[in-house]
Amino acid sequence: MDNARHVRLNKIRGRYPHVFEAHKYCKENPDKFIGRIHGPVVLSINVKDARYASMVEQVLGGSASSHLRYFIVENEQDYRTFSRILVDEKKLKVNVAWPSVGNEVLRTPTSAAELKSRYGMDYYASDILEGDPHVMRYLAQEARISKIPLALSHSSEENISNSGIFQKFCVGQTYYNVKTAEYGKRNKQTSTTPIRTAEYLGEAVDNEAKNQLMEEYRTMEGNLQQADVMIKEYNLEHDQIKQKVQAYKHQKEDLISQKRDVQLAAQAYNMKLGKLEDLKKQLELLKQKPAVLQERIHKLKEDVVTQKSAEERFVKKYAQTLQKYVDCYEMRNIYKLQEIHANEKFKAIRNYATEQDKVLHDAENNLAAAKRSYQSAQRQALVYKKECEEAGNNLAEELHTLFQEILRKWKEEGTEETLETLEEKIAEEKGRAEGIRFANPDAMLHYEERKVEIDRLQQKIDSLDGDIEECKRQIATVKALWEPRIDALVQRISVKFSEAFERIRCSGEVAVDKHEDFDKWGINIWVKFRDTEKLQLLTGQRQSGGERSVSTVLYLMALQNLAKSPFRVVDEINQGMDPRNERMIHEQIVKGASAPGTSQYFLITPKLLPNLFYNERMRVLCIYNSEWLPAKIKPLSSYLEHAHANGIS
Known part of the structure; x- marks a missing residue:
């Protein structure tokens, strides 16, 4: 790749x-x-x-x-x-x-x-x-x-x-x-x-092969995720089967135990059956004995039948007893699990009740403490209220007004200051006043003089403010005469500028840059060359040289309908442009300069791209500024003949 x-x-x-x-x-x-x-x-x-x-x-x-x-x-x-x-x-x-x-x-x-x-x-x-x-x-x-x-x-x-x-x-x-x-x-x-990222000379990758491999990788990854889901399902099924196997294993153990008991019963039955065979043999022997033994033989046969019936009853009773034992064992396990669950639930409820008793006790203690603190703060607030109502009664008129203003702010905005901080500030201000009186005995006299001077300067400021307001009214009157005309003129330019930018599939606007200082007024040009960008101010640092050239040409073309001149000259405007912008700007210049009623237009450039847009109202002049031509350059006539032969006018 x-x-x-x-x-x-x-x-x-x-x-x-x-x-x-x-x-x-x-x-x-x-x-x-x-x-x-x-x-x-x-x-x-x-x-x-x-x-x-x-x-x-x-x-x-x-x-x-x-x-x-x-x-x-x-x-x-x-x-x-x-x-x-x-x-x-x-x-x-x-x-x-x-x-x-x-x-x-x-x-x-x-x-x-x-x-x-x-x-x-x-x-x-x-x-x-x-x-x-x-x-x-x-x-x-x-x-x-x-x-x-x-x-x-x-x-x-x-x-x-x-x-x-x-x-x-x-x-x-x-x-x-x-x-x-x-x-x-x-x-x-x-x-x-x-500098743009290299497209040819950098490290390259075969994107088609890479994309194909990445697609295969994503397919395999999807298969892997699907396999993980299936594995989880199989694991769950495996756990269920494992539980069933464990249950069957317990059943098997029970059945083995039952089989062992049955085998023991069968063994006992076989032993008795063998004993019965022995008795039968003895019976045959006894048959050969005299008739006096017939009664005993009959009795023995009855004993055999009786023992056989009893044995069958014992076997049935044993099977019934074994089934009852299995059922009782299962019930015993169920009751044991219920007992464990009930004990754990009882412990959790008892712990929760203990914690709630402790929380209730702490809450009651906190409530009592809060009540005591509230009552103490209430008594202290009443004392402070009384002191505040009596404060400021014996102050001078100026200080009394200031005091009332402070009270008003406190009532509206509140305060975070405490009695201790207020007392510290009062002591600090008193100390500062005593320091001023000690350092400068004439401080009050100087204060009165400066107060008079401040009043005089305030009157002067009021007078100057009136003059400034009058000047502002005059400026506004004059500004109202010419500012709408400038705005209308710039709006016409902006419309032409925006239309020119739309023809090259970009966006642009022109606006007046207004300041309080009229010397700083100017024209702002806003441009956008890419769909992902916003309109940006045209500067010498933000845009590239080609983008600045494009903006300049389109701005001049937007101005040419507003200003009359016998001819216009543009020198090397296409230098620094990429081929796409150079072709679009050249086409705009040709269409605008060759329209009827426009001034003569000169475009001077050391180079041009091939196959640009031309029309019959144009004239192309090639200047050879040299005493000789390189050997590889053919005469101009041969190029013209080649152009005519290929249908290029």
Whole structure:
């Protein structure tokens, strides 16, 4: 399940079937090419340390980057063959590159030791990757893997940004991009992007096989739980059978005892039967004797019959007696169990009665103590009530008013203070007053002077409060004239802004940021790019660079219907956007800028994605700002001819 190459290939087959078909063709037809075809790149590279997998994938442009889907050839002939067969004939949308640079492109700006000691970074991206030299040279040329350092933990990011050596670097889960202004003081601006978890270069698992095994595991686990239930049922049945076996064992013992008694009776019967046979023999002998013995013989026969009948009665009586004995033994066991149950119940009731007697005795003691405490507290409360009613009668007018206010609060809110704490506070205040009189004999005079000054200042404050209220009324009057107009204008902008965000399946609003200080008024832009999020304020730290660019463009488009100008210019607005946002924003700009009655619109960018939205009111200008062109770039006319041949206008 952990075959990373197999998992990567399955992802390529699902997302980019043309790349998969090209890879399959190259594997099945190696005789078509002179050298080896490396690719796609995602199958030809490996990350030495899995902890850096997400960083390396971000450096290569992310999981949707075309760098990972490029095919690398080793010579020009294979480049032409690959393009002719797979691109022109089979019409596969794949990219092929032939790196015509040497190993110098893999040279790093600093040594590994200096990178760690001076800047606190771990490795360059090229140090973590391993692959064929042709693939590594291509990635160094196009993705600059030998110029981008990586670090797992935070270091001095500001020092790295200001060094002037590194334009891009990764620290932890953040990707930094340092740009230097082309004009003026050439200030540096650093933008950050959160690093997403690697989809291709991390440790991969064959999810289909894993899910199948997990499904089998869950099925077996369900069977195991069902077997546990059956085992519990069988155990219960086993216990019941065991109880029956035990009962049958007791019955067997009783039957064995009965059998033993019957055997003893049978043995006695056999002995008597043997004795009867002896008597019969004797009878035969006696028959041969004279007739005088006939009477005795007859008598002996009668004795034999009598003994036989008696023996039969004894056997029946013994069986009846044995059955009565068994029934009595069972009744004796039942009565014994009832006796044990009654004794235990009697003990429990007796213990419960003892405990309840003790609880009742304690409750009576507590009730008596509570009554005594209540009566004592009642008497003390009457004394305190009388003292409180008499308190404050001889106080000065000011203190008497203060005293009445304290009483009112106590009646309304209550107090947790006791008589002892009040007496301590009174003594403390008296001591403080005596200390003031002793330390400053003129304290009362100063008090009167300050009281007069306080009255004067209070009158001044009242006058100023009146002036402030008048100013507030004037401000409210003026504010009522222009604030509704601003709110209405911003509401119009917000409606246009929300409609633009809905077209890209996101949400956005614009609102006035109001403060008591009018210098701090401003515009707040609220955006939401994911269904699981809430509307968040657009800031320079919360959203990514691409999200800020999208919000800025849509805000400017919401403003363009409110402000008239001969033309508008937007420079590199698509830089930092992911391909999805770049396509949606480009389509919005094209539709808005090409509508009838709008101003002329200039969009300047160093790169554009293929197959963007265009219409007939647009004009595309490609500027070659160089004295020469690379040998691999064909003349512009050949690209135009190829476009016309494929029906691209």
